[in-house]
Amino acid sequence: MRIAFTGDSHRFYDELNAFTQAVNSKNFEQAIDLVIHVGDLADFGLPLQYQWGNNILKQLEIPYFVVVGNHDLVGNGLSAYKEMFGTIDLSFIYRGIKFIFLNTNSREFNFDGSVPNLKWLNNEIQPSPDFTFAIVIFHVPPGDADFDTVLESDFEEILSLHNNVIFTAHGHLHGYEYYRPYSDSIPYVNVYGVENNKFNLIKIIGHDFMVETHSF
Known part of the structure; x- marks a missing residue:
């Protein structure tokens, strides 16, 4: 499985368009299966910004998914996101792997203890006959600083509980980094923001993966 990751597009519409064209070009050794945008499709949560960004992503010739970012939630952004993409916490199973999209924008919910929704995450990550990893x-x-520190330890514990998380991917910081912040050794991949004119292509084989960087 091959997934193209981008994110933090904000108002970088030219760069986002260049990304979609690069993915559609099919100039890769193997076909890309999915595109995942790791949040901040909008800059100020404005419905018009959602439309501008999504109209560009709609040019993609393969399925794409957008996780909610903190800028997406400014103002009436939560309503705009739900209208366009549905629930802010969602999951699906593809080729035996469960993809879990989690709202971690604690600041936008006033650090009230509800974000991230750890009860939901714990339920979703439990192994079942439908998925292995x-x-x-x-x-x-x-x-x-935008993640609720009170929930961080429990978040880490849930991710490591069943030893079935291949990796996590996130945005927010705009640059690329591959790191293992906790003793559980789960890899974290901070993917390139689109303004860098680069994206990360992650190849998944069984329970292993590798990260490539492509320029556009």
Whole structure:
């Protein structure tokens, strides 16, 4: 499986368009299966900004998914996101892997203890006959000032509980980094923001993966 990751497009519409054209060009050794945008499709949560960004992504010739970012939630952004993409916490199973999209934008919910929704995450990550491994995608990473520090330890514990998370992917910081912040050794991939004219292509083989960087 091959997934193209981008994010933090804000008002970088030219760069987002160039990304979609690069993915559609099919100039890769193998076909890309999915595109995942790790949040901040909009800059100020404005419905018009959602439309502008999504109209560009709609040019993609393969399925794409957008996790909610902190800028997406400014003003009436939560309503705009739900109208365009549905629930802010969602999951699906594809080729035996569960993809879990989690809202981690704690600041936009006043650090009230509800975000991230750890009860939902714990339920979603539990193994079942339908999937073997999981990938968790969110916008704000743990350890960031916008992530609820009270929930960080429990978040880490849930991810490591079943030893089935291949990796996590996030945005918010705009640059690329591959790191393992906790003793559980789960890899975290901070993917390139689109303004860098680069994106990360992640190849998944069984429970292993590798990260490539492509320029456009």
